[in-house]
Amino acid sequence: MARSAPRAGDPTLHQMRIFWAVARSETLTKAAKQLGLAQPSLSQQLGKLETTLGNRLFHRRSNEMELTEAGNFLLPRVEQVLRIVAELEDGLAQFSGGLRLTLRLAGINSVLRGLLPTAVRAMQEKFPELDFDIQESAPTDILDLLYGRRVNIGLLAADSVAQAGVGFLQVPLMEDPYVLVVPKDLLLDGVRNPKIELAPAHWAMLNQSIQFSFGSQHTNRVAEWYEQRLPEHRVVAQCRSFETAIGLVQAGAGVCLAPALASGSQGVSNSVRLYRVQGAARRIVALIPSQYRRVEPYASLLEELQCAAQTCTVGGILDTPPFLAVDPPQSF
Structure with missing residues (x-):
């Protein structure tokens, strides 16, 4: 039986991938970045898809894209098609012989x-x-x-x-457990009352917090940790990477909370001290x-x-100082 030729109005796989990327990204700019395409080309292909299907798929508000009722109906079905295509590609890859992957x-x-x-x-x-x-x-x-x-x-x-x-x-x-990263000359072993037991300069250093955040929930949890353990601290810097925060600690700018893996991968054990803190691991x-x-x-x-x-082990992690052992454990 002869196969019928595809209709000129059939949506293409390329258009479905663009629709899916825009639906997930909610902006044309972000979707264009994901797909490595120019934004005008993206808009053109979306327009063609909407014309082909005879339905508006997005409400357009400036650069924001919100799915219409038709778009919400289409999205899970497009995801199913793309998932099947990916399975086909992966399955056929097994027969590629000696080709590099x-x-x-x-x-x-x-x-x-x-x-x-x-x-x-x-x-x-x-x-x-x-x-x-x-x-x-x-x-x-x-x-x-x-x-x-x-x-x-x-x-x-x-x-x-x-x-x-x-x-x-x-x-x-x-x-990956969290640690408090402090300058090498700030010794907290066995300290129960740092305000009394530490030298004034070291007490001041302990209260200079360098904080990293990647979202409001995480920011709030970190702020709560400092309020419980170091209520007199002040934030001297906010960073977008643990590595930057640890670098500032190395320079003597303050102290920071960081995952042990980030601390160990920096190779900084000779210039900082790492104290385990109570709380859920990353x-x-x-x-x-x-x-x-x-x-x-x-x-x-x-x-x-x-x-x-x-x-994988991170060496040099010291026991939690008594003044940081506050219940209940804080999750980051």
Whole structure:
């Protein structure tokens, strides 16, 4: 039986990917960045898709894009189509013979430094033809890259992006405890009343907080921690990366809370002291589309990352000073 030719009005796969990216991004500018396309081209393809379907898919308000009722109906069905296409691509990749395969991933600095090198070295032995495209990115950018299918795996803290797991499988890697990072000459071992026991200059240094935040909830939790433990502190700097905050501590600008992995990956143990604090650890995960979970080489990389996490230790972490052992434990 002869196959009928596609109708001129059929939506294309390219248009469906653009629609999905805009629906997830909520702005044309952000979607264009994800897809690596010019914004005018993006708008043109969306317009063609709406004409083809005979329905308006977005309410346009300046650069903001809000799904219409028709758009909300279409979105889960487009996601299903794209998921099937991705499964086809991954399945056919198994028959590529000796062709090289590039594994694309993005992650936060501390995880890329602390876990990835060991995993990559093990993968090179298993898959000699495999190469890597590695991007250091902020958590929100990692999610954008995943949604835009520009990377296959994202490595980040599970709570660093609101609803980070939506649409992706979370593969747990490790628990990363928080530490209080202080200058080397600020000795807090056994201190119960720092205002009395510390020299005036050291007491002043302890109360200069350098804070990192990646969202209002995290900011509020960090502020609450300081209010409970160091009620006389003042914020001397706000940072967008743990590495920047730790660098300021190294220079003697104050103290900061940071995950142990970020502190250890900086190689700063000779210039700072790390004191364990009470509280929930940062949960490091790999975000991956569910269809990749059992497909090679992704499955092996996840396994090697978990092995690297099991052997990863940050040395030099000191016991919690008595004055910081305040109940109940604070979660960050």
